[in-house]
Amino acid sequence: MASEKTKKIWMTIGIGLGIIFITAFLTSQIIFPLIFRTPKNVEVPNVVGLSLPMAKLRLTQLGLHIVVRDSVWSETGQPNTILDQDPQPGKKIKPESTVYVKVNRGPMKVGVPYLVGLNYSDAYYTLKSAGLEAVIADSLYSDNYPRNTIVRSSPPQGTKVEKGAKVRLYISKGPKPFIEETVIWDSLLM
Template sequence: MIQPRSELVTGRAETGRRRGRGRIRPVWFVAALAVVMLAGVAFTGWWFSQGRYTKVPDLVNKPVTVARQVAQQAGFEVRVGEARFDDKVPKDIVLDTDPGAGAEVVKGSVLTLIPSAGPQLITVPIVEKLSLTDARAKIADAGLTPGRVSKSASDTIPRDQVIRTNPPVGKRVKKGSTVNFVVSAGLLMPDVTQMMRDQAEKFLREKGFNVQIDETTDDAPPGTVIAQDPPGGAEVVAGATVHLTASRGPDQGFHWPWEVNPADPGQSPPAVVNVPDVRFKAIKDAVNELKAAGFNVKTRRLVGTDRVVGENPLGQQPPGTTITLWH
């Protein structure tokens, strides 16, 4: 049967539309797939260029506990490395990091904190009773700096040997610190001039010296040591002989200012008071006691103790007299 022309045309149009729709679908699918692929490539590029990486924060000069917390919050695995000595940065403060601040690393990387151990401390070695040359060498070998030298009398440490150091032996100090020396000057003759002869003789004999005493006329009060040989401060040996010269008083006719002059019987005798005997008391207490009694006080170092070993004058003296104390 022959189809009418109108139906034939209609059928052909319908078939064309179906074929057109079939061609459009693959085009949109390919376009969408391309978009997805481009996005994937872009994300992959971003991930490998930036997304996987992070910068190491600047943690230098922060306490280790704080630096650890900051690094962990930034996604790092944190380790604490071996501490290093540093003269300026206190202990447990971050000196450096590995990797260093600003480095780009993969997220989750290990970040090592290098803390400060503070300044390196060295114990002052034992150098007492060594010669100055050996003591200097030992101090230098320990990483310290030999410093100034002063001398002090000693009847127990031989001359030119170290008595003590400053800082003292056993003290922990910074590496490179200066250590000063006190070296024995050996036995030095004590200066006992102006002491009463009995006090001076007793003191010197207790120190092991042989004492010889001569007397001479002098304006100094009777019994006062006016000279000695060897003089005070001279280097001597144990058992040395000391010659003392003591005053036997002035010639006849001499009158002390506070004595009544027989040629002037109308003269009123001046007021005198007893001088407190402060021997063997603490020097500070002795000075206060004499001043409270109305006397002036002068102190002289003899053996370097805090106790009075000599006093002159004693007895009765006018108020305001200067009393000398040896300690």
């Protein structure tokens, strides 16, 4: 008799739990969406070829997030543009989902800019903005270039080098000082 009673208790508990699970499922999948109007899935737009800020704007307007998964050197296309995306355009995803993108870092090699005649600070910032590093190699006397201007660079203008490469700068000391020989002889005789 005790086992009959135990079976009834367990059966009642099982049926009760089943009813609770079915009610929870129906509530979460049918009733709540009807009451709270959960948004429908969003179609992923094509952001390949767009700049990173434009892609971010387009995706956030649709309620999606963007994460840069990778950035690669590329000789084609504009720097800071989207090369690939996941999920692909046209796929339906839930709002607040994430779209992963691959961004173009630009070309790995850049041309050494024209530096001759620039003062050192202008040459330094020109190289820095090109992704290159300035190194003073030597200073030379020059009748053609004023003091603290670039006489030449190595590698020369237009040479393709990897980003981050060092460009050696040769800076003018100005014209070579003129010393009269008589002044030297006079000073030696005294």
